[in-house]
Amino acid sequence: MATMRYLQAIRLAITEEMERDPNVFLCGEDVGQYQGTYRVTEGLLQKFGPMRVVDTPISEIGIAGLATGSAMAGLRPVAEFMTWSFALEAMDQLVNHAAKITYMSGGRIHCPVVFRGPAGVGTQLSAQHSQSMESWYAHTPGFKVVMPFTPADAHGLLKQAIRDDSPVIFMEHAGLYGTHGEVPDDPDHVVEFGKAVVRRKGKDCTLVGYSRGVLMCLRAAETLAAEGIDCEVIDLRTIVPLDMDTVAESVCKTHRAVIAQEEWRNVSVGSEIAARIYEMAFDQMDAPVERVAGADVPMPYAKNLERAAIPTDSDVVAAVKRTLA
Amino acid sequence: MAKTVAERSSEDDIQRQELTALYRLMVLIRRFEETVYQKFHEAKIGGYLHRYDGQEALVAGIIPQLQLPGDYILCTYRDHAHALACGTSPGAVMAELMGRATGCAGGKGGSMHLIDPENGFLGGDGIVGGPVPVSLGVGYAIKYRGTKNVCVCYFGDGAMNQGGVHEAFNMVGLYKLPVLYILENNQFAMGTSVSRSTAQPDFVKKAEAHGIRGERVDGMDLLVVREAASRALKHIRESGEPYFLELNCYRYVGHGIGDDNTKGWQTYRTEDEVSEWKLRDPIAKLRDTMEARGYLTPEQADKIDEEVREEVHAAIVFAESSPEPALDSLYDHVYS
Ligand SMILES: Cc1ncc(C[n+]2csc(CCOP(=O)(O)OP(=O)(O)O)c2C)c(N)n1
Ligand SMILES: [Mg+2]
Numbered sequence: 001m002a003t004m005r006y007l008q009a010i011r012l013a014i015t016e017e018m019e020r021d022p023n024v025f026l027c028g029e030d031v032g033q034y035q036g037t038y039r040v041t042e043g044l045l046q047k048f049g050p051m052r053v054v055d056t057p058i059s060e061i062g063i064a065g066l067a068t069g070s071a072m073a074g075l076r077p078v079a080e081f082m083t084w085s086f087a088l089e090a091m092d093q094l095v096n097h098a099a100k101i102t103y104m105s106g107g108r109i110h111c112p113v114v115f116r117g118p119a120g121v122g123t124q125l126s127a128q129h130s131q132s133m134e135s136w137y138a139h140t141p142g143f144k145v146v147m148p149f150t151p152a153d154a155h156g157l158l159k160q161a162i163r164d165d166s167p168v169i170f171m172e173h174a175g176l177y178g179t180h181g182e183v184p185d186d187p188d189h190v191v192e193f194g195k196a197v198v199r200r201k202g203k204d205c206t207l208v209g210y211s212r213g214v215l216m217c218l219r220a221a222e223t224l225a226a227e228g229i230d231c232e233v234i235d236l237r238t239i240v241p242l243d244m245d246t247v248a249e250s251v252c253k254t255h256r257a258v259i260a261q262e263e264w265r266n267v268s269v270g271s272e273i274a275a276r277i278y279e280m281a282f283d284q285m286d287a288p289v290e291r292v293a294g295a296d297v298p299m300p301y302a303k304n305l306e307r308a309a310i311p312t313d314s315d316v317v318a319a320v321k322r323t324l325a
Numbered sequence: 326m327a328k329t330v331a332e333r334s335s336e337d338d339i340q341r342q343e344l345t346a347l348y349r350l351m352v353l354i355r356r357f358e359e360t361v362y363q364k365f366h367e368a369k370i371g372g373y374l375h376r377y378d379g380q381e382a383l384v385a386g387i388i389p390q391l392q393l394p395g396d397y398i399l400c401t402y403r404d405h406a407h408a409l410a411c412g413t414s415p416g417a418v419m420a421e422l423m424g425r426a427t428g429c430a431g432g433k434g435g436s437m438h439l440i441d442p443e444n445g446f447l448g449g450d451g452i453v454g455g456p457v458p459v460s461l462g463v464g465y466a467i468k469y470r471g472t473k474n475v476c477v478c479y480f481g482d483g484a485m486n487q488g489g490v491h492e493a494f495n496m497v498g499l500y501k502l503p504v505l506y507i508l509e510n511n512q513f514a515m516g517t518s519v520s521r522s523t524a525q526p527d528f529v530k531k532a533e534a535h536g537i538r539g540e541r542v543d544g545m546d547l548l549v550v551r552e553a554a555s556r557a558l559k560h561i562r563e564s565g566e567p568y569f570l571e572l573n574c575y576r577y578v579g580h581g582i583g584d585d586n587t588k589g590w591q592t593y594r595t596e597d598e599v600s601e602w603k604l605r606d607p608i609a610k611l612r613d614t615m616e617a618r619g620y621l622t623p624e625q626a627d628k629i630d631e632e633v634r635e636e637v638h639a640a641i642v643f644a645e646s647s648p649e650p651a652l653d654s655l656y657d658h659v660y661s
Contacts, residue, residue, distance in 0.1 A: 029517070030516045032514025033521070033592055033593065033613075034515065034517065055521065057522040058484065059487060060487075061488045062486075062488075070444070089327075124424070126372055126433075126434060126437060128438075128450075128453075129437075230566070298659070300432070300433045300650075300655065301371075302424030302649055302650045305424075305426060305652070305654070308652055
């Protein structure tokens with residue numbers, strides 16, 4: 001085990017997979033010579049050269065096409081979007097091409113591509129730069145959608161993503177880049193998709209999160225523990241595939257659930273999980289499922305408005321209390 | 326016919342007044358930009374900041390020539406200068422940067438989304454290339470109404486590589502719309518130089534490929550920019566056709582507040598290169614020209630500097646003493 005930051009774990013995963021498989025290459029804006037906007041890809045150009053670390057113009061359609069086409073032709077690209085907000089430019093290449101080619105070809109073509117980059121909200125980046133849009137991709141059949149919370153998961157899930165034969169949407173959280181954690185030394189450390197993990201055991205209420213939402217849940221659980229309320233915290237790790245068995249098992253024990261996410265509430269990941277809890281365990285529930293989510297507004301710039309738009313652990317605390325009322 | 330002494334001196338007066346106003350505007354932009362990082366480090370400003378130091382002639386040479394309101398302006402996130410040039414008060418700009426209710430977007434937009442529709446300013450855009458497709462629609466609205474107005478659309482060298490830009494160029498060329506494109510070629514898109522981002526660095530050719538006339542202009546010289554823009558605007562107003570100006574300039578500071586260190590710069594430019602461009606500083610250049618023509622004395626220049634510092638200080642005081650937006654305004658303006 002080595003302790004490292006989330007962003008270093010991502011860099012390590014890319015490095016190890018590039019060393020393991022000569023078909024893996026990286027492309028994106030300022031990933032090479034500039035050493036990466038968030039320094040995630042620092043040193044990779046020097047290590048692997050310009051054929052495998054490709055600096056692109058600010059052309060997201062081009063980046064998505066470079067990755068999709070080269071994957072269809074047998075390579076295993078890792079394409080970086082400087083942030084997921086800019087991937088909107090490339091929506092057609094992503095949704096109508098990368099996600100669908102395997103199905104449209106009757107399984108004759110694979111598209112083993114990873115689209116990765118920072119997502120998440122905060123730091124007053126305002127409407128066009130501060131948004132979380134995982135449900136856009138989760139909605140699209142063909143994509144696997146991965147949102148790691150810990151450095152170890154960032155490492156193991158990214159390695160799994162690169163080895164996966166389907167297109168993977170890998171959403172990092174810029175606000176987690178600096179967080180530390182233990183990462184296994186094993187160069188074959190992979191974390192299987194569709195396996196949620198229980199980050200904290202509890203009996204009174206199930207808190208479901210992913211990415212930084214897990215942090216909200218863990219903090220809330222701690223606050224509530226001091227008041228004698230015992231929460232179980234589940235980290236989904238992947239939105240698609242979605243491990244509902246772990247969630248259902250937990251709610252059958254606690255009979256209550258709160259889902260925490262940064263993205264907008266309307267038609268979101270939380271909506272889907274709530275619906276599935278009702279489908280799987282309606283008769284087990286002692287209270288309606290609660291959702292803690294971003295306010296349904298374009299992210300405002302002003303600090304006080306932004307604070308009101310972004311969910312926090314105290315919103316989770318309040319939601320848990322509503323389920324217990 | 327030879328001009329009389331009186332005629333010549335009144336022309337001189339007009340020139341002097343005009344140039345003094347433009348000089349003052351450039352100094353205002355420079356001083357304004359010089360304060361914003363400090364306010365960021367004081368945690369008065371959040372988010373991200375993109376400064377215009379070195380590029381002042383691109384707005385001072387063009388926007389004051391526009392008919393505002395009537396004409397329209399669109400630009401990128403590097404937009405403080407554009408707002409100031411449109412006549413948005415420095416206080417409203419600074420208040421927006423500080424997320425105050427008195428900001429030009431009520432605190433909802435921040436640095437990248439300054440806007441002032443009453444002065445023709447349709448806003449800064451955080452998405453690279455984003456304003457260019459929008460300019461197509463604005464140009465269409467002008468043509469639709471049949472006025473002689475123009476939409477001026479600023480964007481960066483990096484934006485030239487966005488697909489949407491080329492769709493818009495083609496349609497603006499096809500429909501013959503009154504849009505003036507200003508390519509702010511500050512040589513870099515973050516850490517990527519022009520030569521590393523395009524196999525065809527002749528941007529004028531790219532515009533011409535879409536049926537838009539264009540030319541390359543020295544963006545470090547206000548008089549040259551002003552003259553080129555004046556010709557381009559005249560052409561657009563008379564013909565209704567688009568025009569493209571590539572203005573070469575240089576971004577003195579880092580890309581933005583996150584690139585505010587010379588260590589990061591070393592991956593894409595040298596200190597020497599920065600210093601060389603600074604020798605061509607547009608403010609110093611205009612000042613020299615004006616002094617040589619007898620339009621400005623060193624004392625007058627100092628006085629302008631002093632007045633501008635006071636103006637910026639007043640903007641800061643105004644912004645800092647303004648209230649935050651009301652919390653219950655969070656859901657206002659999601660819909661009209
Ligand atoms: C579509 C999109 N991709 C990436 C970004 C991130 N980004 C912001 S500014 C910038 C560089 C733009 O360079 P240029 O167009 O030359 O304008 P400049 O910043 O030099 O004024 C990049 C890559 C973005 N905002 N939008
Ligand atoms: Mg540029």
